[in-house]
Amino acid sequence: DGGITQSPKYLFRKEGQNVTLSCEQNLNHDAMYWYRQDPGQGLRLIYYSQIVNDFQKGDIAEGYSVSREKKESFPLTVTSAQKNPTAFYLCASAGGVTDTQYFGPGTRLTVL
Amino acid sequence: AQKVTQAQTEISVVEKEDVTLDCVYETRDTTYYLFWYKQPPSGELVFLIRRNSFDEQNEISGRYSWNFQKSTSSFNFTITASQVVDSAVYFCALRVTFYNQGGKLIFGQGTELSVKP
Numbered sequence: 001d002g003g004i005t006q007s008p009k010y011l012f013r014k015e016g017q018n019v020t021l022s023c024e025q026n027l028n029h030d031a032m033y034w035y036r037q038d039p040g041q042g043l044r045l046i047y048y049s050q051i052v053n054d055f056q057k058g059d060i061a062e063g064y065s066v067s068r069e070k071k072e073s074f075p076l077t078v079t080s081a082q083k084n085p086t087a088f089y090l091c092a093s094a095g096g097v098t099d100t101q102y103f104g105p106g107t108r109l110t111v112l
Numbered sequence: 113a114q115k116v117t118q119a120q121t122e123i124s125v126v127e128k129e130d131v132t133l134d135c136v137y138e139t140r141d142t143t144y145y146l147f148w149y150k151q152p153p154s155g156e157l158v159f160l161i162r163r164n165s166f167d168e169q170n171e172i173s174g175r176y177s178w179n180f181q182k183s184t185s186s187f188n189f190t191i192t193a194s195q196v197v198d199s200a201v202y203f204c205a206l207r208v209t210f211y212n213q214g215g216k217l218i219f220g221q222g223t224e225l226s227v228k229p
Contacts, residue, residue, distance in 0.1 A: 040121075041221055041222070042116075042203060042205075042219030042221050043157075043217070045216050050215075058216065090157060094215060096215075101217060103149075103156055103157035105154065105155060105156040106155040
């Protein structure tokens with residue numbers, strides 16, 4: 001089945017630790033995105049990548065880092081510099097930047 | 113500035129009622145796209161519809177219909193004969209068209225729809 005997978009579904013982190021969220025797609029999409037969702041709010045863009053080995057900051061990139069070494073994969077690292085990392089993280093992909101974005105199931109990160 | 117407003121935070125209806133979710137957007141672009149996504153309790157966003165700024169035709173898909181009016185900058189979503197399975201958070205989103213924006217979606221705050229049996 002074609003789709004977007006994110007792992008893990010739930011993640012718990014101690015303060016001061018870096019954690020990496022996985023996002024994989026087998027839709028052959030060029031563009032991939034990371035969004036953050038806080039309770040009762042819409043989604044905000046963290047980072048996006050239009051092509052392999054290239055990525056751009058979104059609106060709230062501070063405290064996050066990404067890589068795009070393969071077309072299928074766009075992992076997000078939440079660093080200890082992110083002051084309030086507890087949130088729901090959604091990954092999306094699209095054929096191109098003008099195409100519809102399709103979303104993965106999300107990862108819920110909680111900082112203990 | 114680009115902005116999407118969903119003024120209805122929560123709506124509660126009884127099964128079989130019709131319900132309309134409002135979406136008002138702001139943009140200076142002449143070319144833009146509008147979207148609706150559904151977020152069930154599982155959390156995944158499910159794509160429902162995409163509409164470009166040059167196509168003001170209303171669209172119907174089963175029990176779902178969308179009314180796009182550029183004159184009022186609105187893109188409202190109606191569910192006819194609602195069902196319990198329609199219970200979810202619904203997001204309206206706007207996509208800017210500048211290439212250097214990378215296709216960023218601007219989301220409204222979402223409307224939580226609760227359909228009671």
